Amino acid sequence: MSRYTSVTDQDLEAMLGAIGAGSLDDLFEDIPESVRLNRPIDLPAGRSEQEVNDHLGALAGRNRHCDAEVSFLGAGMYDHYVPALVDNLLSRSEFLTPYTPYQPEISQGGLQVMFEFQTAISELTGLPVANASVYDGPSAVAAAGYLAKLETRRGTLVTSRGVHPHSRAALRTHAAGYGMTVEEVPLTAEGATDLEALAGAVGDDTAAVFLQQPNFLGTVEELGELAEAAGGSGAIVVCAADPLPLGILKPPGEQGVDICVGEGQTLGNRLDFGGPSFGFFAAGERFLRKMPGRIAGETVDVDGKRGFVLTLQTREQHIRREKATHNICTSQALNALAGVVYLSWLGKRGLVELAELMLRRTHYAREALGLEPINPGPVVREFAVHVPDLDGLFEQARTEGVNPGYRLARDYPEYEDGLLVAVTERRTRADIDRLASLVRERERVAA
Amino acid sequence: MSRYTSVTDQDLEAMLGAIGAGSLDDLFEDIPESVRLNRPIDLPAGRSEQEVNDHLGALAGRNRHCDAEVSFLGAGMYDHYVPALVDNLLSRSEFLTPYTPYQPEISQGGLQVMFEFQTAISELTGLPVANASVYDGPSAVAAAGYLAKLETRRGTLVTSRGVHPHSRAALRTHAAGYGMTVEEVPLTAEGATDLEALAGAVGDDTAAVFLQQPNFLGTVEELGELAEAAGGSGAIVVCAADPLPLGILKPPGEQGVDICVGEGQTLGNRLDFGGPSFGFFAAGERFLRKMPGRIAGETVDVDGKRGFVLTLQTREQHIRREKATHNICTSQALNALAGVVYLSWLGKRGLVELAELMLRRTHYAREALGLEPINPGPVVREFAVHVPDLDGLFEQARTEGVNPGYRLARDYPEYEDGLLVAVTERRTRADIDRLASLVRERERVAA
Amino acid sequence: MSDLDPRARNETVTIFERSRAGRRAFVAPEPDVPEAPLDELLPESQRRERPAELPEVSEPELVRHYVTLSSKNFHLDEGFYPLGSCTMKHNPKLHERVAALPGHARLHPLQDPEYAQGALELMWRLQGALGEIAGLPHVSLQPSAGSQGELTGLLLTRAYHEDRGERRTKVLTPDTAHGTNPATVTMAGYQVVKVGTAPDGGVDLDDLREKTDDDVACLMLTNPNTLGLFDRNIEEIAGVVHDAGATLYYDGANLNAVMGVARPGDMGFDIVHFNLHKTFTQPHGGGGPGAGPIAVSNRIEPFLPAPQVVRSGDGSFELDHDRPKSIGKLRGFQGNFGVFVRSYAYICSLGGDGLEEASKVAVLNANYLKARLAEEGIGEYLPIAFDRTCMHEFVLSGSEAKRRLDLRTLDIAKRMLDHGVHPPTVYFPLLVEEALMIEPTETEPKERLDHFAEVVRAILEEAAEDPQIAKNAPYTTPVRRLDEAGAAKRPVVRWRPSQENPGDPDRARKAPASGSGAM
């Protein structure tokens, strides 16, 4: 018997007796012989907790994590400090182990957390309604595309190349299903979305236009202008946003954006090699009944006591089935909890302080590196530069425990020698100066 | 305002108003000018959570812990595997943050844990009553000495040199207070307590005799014989025991031992560079009202519902003051919780399996090393050997990430070249063989 | 009286209402770079005019707020949770420990594979284990949950057919299917065609044959199905579907019934999704995270999402992004790696036999509880929907309780809350009147099953005397029955400060539900 099951021999006997079965195998008689496995599963035998702990520890030991090097990697997920109280609260069985709150009377904790989360996202994005989370940033972008299809019945989606490559990829993959085509609008020589090209790309068949703030290169986009150009012919304007810079950036909701989505990892979530984190989805009032995913709403109980429930479920698959506005069921509740706890930890002033620190360090880093910028304009949290000797820099830096950042060429052939450098509150001035001195060293070598 | 306090300017104003004070400083007027500090405390300024986290992380990074080397260190604390559920339960605010359960109606969790802990310790030691914990093993030994003084009013304490050096030291230190002398009985050439010497040392003025099972060298003592010799003239027989080997060793309570104490670190507690862990204290019924520390007892509430309370408090300092049987107040409740959870995790058969594994590995290791044993007889979890080239072995082993064990000379001048080697379920056969090959290598070098 | 009420002590206050201007839990790290004026760094046009109204609270009050909220949740470590179709099995604490190791939790998703060999090996091993369990050779871990796994499966089906120059338009789903199946069909651009259920609870073969033509792209099946019954005709079904050139999709939510006993691949399925948060014990977290990896046959493999984890000749592990026929990406990066760690640890702990034992005990527990609930005093009110040996779960009908006791399934469920057990899934599957869908899982001991049976009996006996007690239940929960209709009619989906301007530090104190009385 495994350490997770409890059937003693006495139990087995008593239970089979009550069932009226002779043996465990009798219970499987409905399974045709011909499809039975009839051999043990070909996997290593079970191990003790200690052995599994050590095996996983050994695997983890072969990964170089963000405390084991000075890393300027970003490109969609960022090394932020997660306060200890987030770990502690998420480890509580009360939050960790329940299912989706189908029984509100015994799920008020989880439901109120969703309500608070929705409020915080609404505050950040400047949009009145938000859901309780979707899978991640890119799938949130794809979900916005599906909503646009349901809403407009139009055939094409237009996206700026400043939108995260994974978001654009997910959009294409999903669009292939719900039958829409995706067009891309290039970036200007300054690494911002090309306003004219955008205006030109949008037409009567455009269901939605996708922007990102700051964009993938860290450029602070002129969101208002872009949204105006995008929304003209009735297309839904979708903006993917990084929630931390939103602490100091004008909210998309105040600039003509209809739907604001984004990746929530930066809000108190771990890097986890890419997941789980959460995606958020905020929109204008008119989209409320077309939103994907869970939404918590405030109400009262029979005694008039304040309480919360999952609401507007007629949007959802378990009620509406093929007519549902999305197929999502399990989403990212625990990660969203981390998000709202983290935002409450930062608080009204803390969010601004952190965003300003990031802003200043980003600009300091761009100057300190002294490399030709790809996006010379305003940037926050991330910026892109041309590096003459990119391979050489990586080679030396990695041996010295520094990770210079993300090579743009992987997703942007047009930036063959491009390096994307991310800065957070974890990267001190000393870290930045260290990268800068490596850059200069390579220049000397090259010269 | 710090992140742990909440007084806003508005609060301060309102509160001072209600108090009728003009300023915060007015509240300190009772403190004579002449004893005021009148300058800031000379300590670094406060830091953010992230900075403190990194600072402590850097300090921790400069310690070589038991996962960073293959360690055979023991000598009182041992590297055992602590199951994840212990960490999780101890991290729950419900267990972590309450004070001693002075209000039983809202402390049933902690009180029942104490009751279960006492039961488990009673089972291990074979003695009917146990308290809810004392500070650690050595102070438990000293507490037994004090109980013996209160009980017998005699003047001397006799201890085997097989008792942990720290326990003997603590006994001496405490005895100097309550006015008793401590005599030591030597070990035989086989590293066991010298029965005749013991019999000779015990007399009419002997209040208590102290033994340890297994003793400091890992020797399995003939407890019955020793207890008989020790108890003859009315002295109280105290045995310090390691709870894990007790899974297969005859309980002290069945061999004429009156009081069994011990170090609880091995029961689900961290090494923590020496503490906190807990000491346990079990005894015969007749000592119940002289025991130190908290004791939980079962009772019922006004509705006849089963419940638990701190009982026999008339022994304790807060009630009996100068007549108390000990001065202990705060003890080690959380560590004792880890202890009973760990024992329940091991369970009836698991404890035996673990103890047998340790027993076999200990004997395997002693043979594999092939060095002249100091204690050739039965040993469990630890054993002592003569190492001709001790310095050389340490020098090479440490550079290769192996910690051979504990140098006995530090506490036993008589074992100048003595090495004490500890084995737990964490040290695999491969680890043991690695140490053995190091030993042989040194021998070749020497030859 | 309200003083005697244990609920009086935790009034419902949102974190926003606890806010007081000037308080903080966060302190910023030393600013170590020049304090350049912001307007030099940010264009006026893109600067936020007023800060987002996040709460201002100290750490102690922040912790208390969420700890208190947590105590209003029923959870798996508290008691029995037989929520049908959700496989609420024990979540080992070890998994949280290993998932939290810095090498896992602090690993950047774009770390050069050379420096992420441990993570890639873990994924590679997990792929192998899932493939072996499903009986299908190729695995993609990318999908974020079951429903995204389903979508991936249908997008693969579409790519497969299109690659063969076919444009099929319909997908078959049984009327017992979970809601995500038809919802997924629509999202994938297909049209749903329902297949009926036979008297024995399996797929109605005649109906299936009739509806399966060469316009059908796929049949989505759950086996055992949502009735907890294994479809004895699975081979015929596979035959029909494959003869029509369609793919057969396995909704793996019920895999916990058959591990080591029978494999979807051997049953003829082309595509399988796993719910790692069910069968492989990722904690549900109150609604995620989860992961919905898929396993596929050779003919589907070319279309799998990118990247794939592969092992290269020298034994090292790589991410293969170069997959010309791939459907692309469903989401960011490599999927929910943190979930993979837990499920891989689970597989290591149990091993092959352990997984088989898990399924067998799950089925044993379900059949035992089914037997207990068939006893006199229960069975006549809650008859089993389809009286066969069940697999890991079974479905009762509340029809008789409704008819004879005027007790609805909802009332039974709500009354259970007062007994400290979580109700089963209710009103699903749809074809069973007043359905109760019960899945005990293998990690429950016999005592918990017995206790649950006694609770059901007690509720029915009580109702025989006075059904009102159950109709007004629950009584002992943090809140009682809530006005869901009202919530949907006038949706309040975010907190808003009362009249006073949000900046006013006193607003919370003035706000009705707040104030010091609310501590």
Added chain:
Amino acid sequence: MSDLDPRARNETVTIFERSRAGRRAFVAPEPDVPEAPLDELLPESQRRERPAELPEVSEPELVRHYVTLSSKNFHLDEGFYPLGSCTMKHNPKLHERVAALPGHARLHPLQDPEYAQGALELMWRLQGALGEIAGLPHVSLQPSAGSQGELTGLLLTRAYHEDRGERRTKVLTPDTAHGTNPATVTMAGYQVVKVGTAPDGGVDLDDLREKTDDDVACLMLTNPNTLGLFDRNIEEIAGVVHDAGATLYYDGANLNAVMGVARPGDMGFDIVHFNLHKTFTQPHGGGGPGAGPIAVSNRIEPFLPAPQVVRSGDGSFELDHDRPKSIGKLRGFQGNFGVFVRSYAYICSLGGDGLEEASKVAVLNANYLKARLAEEGIGEYLPIAFDRTCMHEFVLSGSEAKRRLDLRTLDIAKRMLDHGVHPPTVYFPLLVEEALMIEPTETEPKERLDHFAEVVRAILEEAAEDPQIAKNAPYTTPVRRLDEAGAAKRPVVRWRPSQENPGDPDRARKAPASGSGAM
């Protein structure tokens, strides 16, 4: 009715009663050494005949058992905990994280100092900080808690006097002293001499002068004392004691009132103990662990326990065991290092000003709550014992409530439980009739203090109408008032299997308090 009772769902069952023969949460690692027969390894005489009767439970049930138990505790992260003299301040979660780092948690106490420099530096820095806060140059971190710190202090006093060839026999303690003080005096082999309290709540100077002769070894003082009052005459007191050649001992349990404001060393104290689990926020853990470091003056230093952490010339850190005049060891190894980590982190977070602010806000909160509790409707029933500005805590007398409302302090305390706040320390200090000793600490926001005042008011108003309600309280707790007298008369201090033999797997099911009904 009991079905409606939320307590019905968590019957009281010990882990031993949940045991079923054959179940297990533990699986042993692979035996990798020869399976030598045990009787070759252990002498018959020392082999256990029957295994210890530990419980046999699966991991899921083990977790549920202790999680359920935990939910029966009131705790600091749940609500207000003004337990006088215990300094129940917030425990930052960061401290648990850094204490759990392998470099701390998995460090062996006998690790060669060369490989434990981080730990030794942390201890050295903590020593320095505590010395600066106390105003005394030398610190030993070894004592395990306050009471062991006190014992250390008196053993140091003894060693100091004996070193000067003196054998003194008496130690003075005020009648307001905490119980550990006199208990420690006896353990240290001294005789207790009580000193009276003056009308202003301070030490009665005349009584002190009268009792201080050259047979007095030490005066143990708490300042502010257990009444929460700072003794204005501290200098005169120090003078009297020192003139007699005795040492002055500072019980640091109340240090939270004066950090950064005044230092014991500057007041003339020779020896100070700290309660790291109070002033420096080590979580109390339901009764420990804690730590009771001591700081001493130069003349006491030679006698400090061994080992001491020292910094050598090259800046590296060492453990100095070679201390010829040392009193030796109070306990094993270097003390409760895990506690040091948390308290050091706390000091780093707050810094000098933060510590001063903590004390000032602690005093502010106490005086504010004192003012609220002096309001009409409360103050006339619970008069302040000594009406002065208090420090971090204050003591009310329940004498009037008893006289006018027939309400004992115990009843007030028990009624508070129904309001979700923890009662103050009651019936201490002894010289105050029906005492309530209230210490809010600095981490409580004003709302919590206001709420507490309202709770007290509500209880008194309720009692004015019907004192029985409070006399029978509490009503909403997991259990109600317990029979403590009975528990002491017939002590049941361990669980014993019922009649049947302990091996019988059914014993638990047969045992009264258990059975499936107990889930």
